[in-house]
Amino acid sequence: MTSFRIYPAAAVTAAALALAGCTGSPAPGPTSTAASPSVSASAATPAGGGGLPAVPGVVKEVEPSVVTIRTEIGLGSGVIYHSDGSIVTDAHVIENEQKQPFKNVQVQFADGSQAQGTVLGVDDVTDVGVIKVDRTGLPAAKFATSDPEVGSMTVVIGSPLGLEETVTAGIVSSLHRNMPPSKESPHGAIDLLQTDAPISPGNSGGAVADSTGQVIGLSEAYLPPSSGAVAIGFVTPSSTVTNVADQLLASGSVKHAALGVVPTDITPQLAQRFSLPATAGALVVSVSQGSPADQAGMKAGDIITKFAQNQIGNVTDLLVALRKQDPGQQVDIVVQRGSASQTLHVTLGNLATGP
Known part of the structure; x- marks a missing residue:
């Protein structure tokens, strides 16, 4: 790759x-x-x-x-x-x-x-x-x-x-x-x-x-x-x-790896307002029920800082790292949750797109 x-x-x-x-x-x-x-x-x-x-x-x-x-x-x-x-x-x-x-x-x-x-x-x-x-x-x-x-x-x-x-x-x-x-x-x-x-x-x-x-x-x-x-x-x-x-x-369709979260960039204002522990990473706004992220234990408010050995500084970094993967692959995702950092093991889903 x-x-x-x-x-x-x-x-x-x-x-x-x-x-x-x-x-x-x-x-x-x-x-x-x-x-x-x-x-x-x-x-x-x-x-x-x-x-x-x-x-x-x-x-x-x-x-x-x-x-x-x-x-x-x-x-x-x-x-x-x-x-x-x-x-x-x-x-x-x-x-x-x-x-x-x-x-x-x-x-x-x-x-x-x-x-x-x-x-x-x-x-x-x-x-x-x-x-x-x-x-x-x-x-x-x-x-x-x-x-x-x-x-x-x-x-x-x-x-x-x-x-x-x-x-x-x-x-x-x-x-x-x-x-x-x-x-x-x-x-x-x-x-x-x-x-x-x-x-x-x-x-x-x-x-x-x-x-x-x-x-x-x-x-x-x-x-x-x-x-x-x-x-x-x-x-x-x-x-x-x-x-x-x-x-x-x-x-008639295309397979893409799916995580099942809605992420957003962490602005200084957002970090201050919600007392976030980091300013770099992708903030998880929501997690789709039953999605790969949900099954792995990811929660809204988590900050994704590493995805499959790729450092994540913003949402674009996350999308780039996700696009490198295939549906069904297992990846480790490091998230910051409060003051603690933990690694989640995620089996990626399939975002099949078509007409």
């Missing part, structure tokens, strides 16, 4: 992170073809893999696999996963405002043709979804099997603000970025790639490729200029996309 580098919460709040999802209107944008993409770049010569001269070749390779997805409330992007008509995208692209997946969506291909897509499944934990169209012989993208190098080139293809097949370029700015939970993303955003290639509303679910034309991930989110950010975007890595997509195609 690769190590995680926590994105500093002080640098960005959950409220500042914007999903690069559906635009506000499902109105069609201008039609484009693989021969005439709109291109912009945030770096003169991205390091590690060809630089801007390589972009046209990457576009020629990847663009036929990128689609525009239209729903009742807006539009986003997707990538052809298999030639049999399966397409991957971000879950929030194919969900309504109550996070319920649509039954059907409209798919427009790079050549301008359209087809109705059926939503096969979504996974809100990773924000990955799969749809299927009744077409065969489609140009499936090649997905990378390993993480890119920091500094290597990124090429983003999607439909920002309805402008189909728009291309932007940059570099991989960092790996393994983690975002705290928010109203839009209660499970947090874990293990993302960071890029300075411009990502905008409508890019969500579109391809982010490397200099060889392999898809290294799907556009996920960005920090808007109002937050003071300049070209900070986030990408769901291909390893996550393919793992989740394969599970959705096989069963």
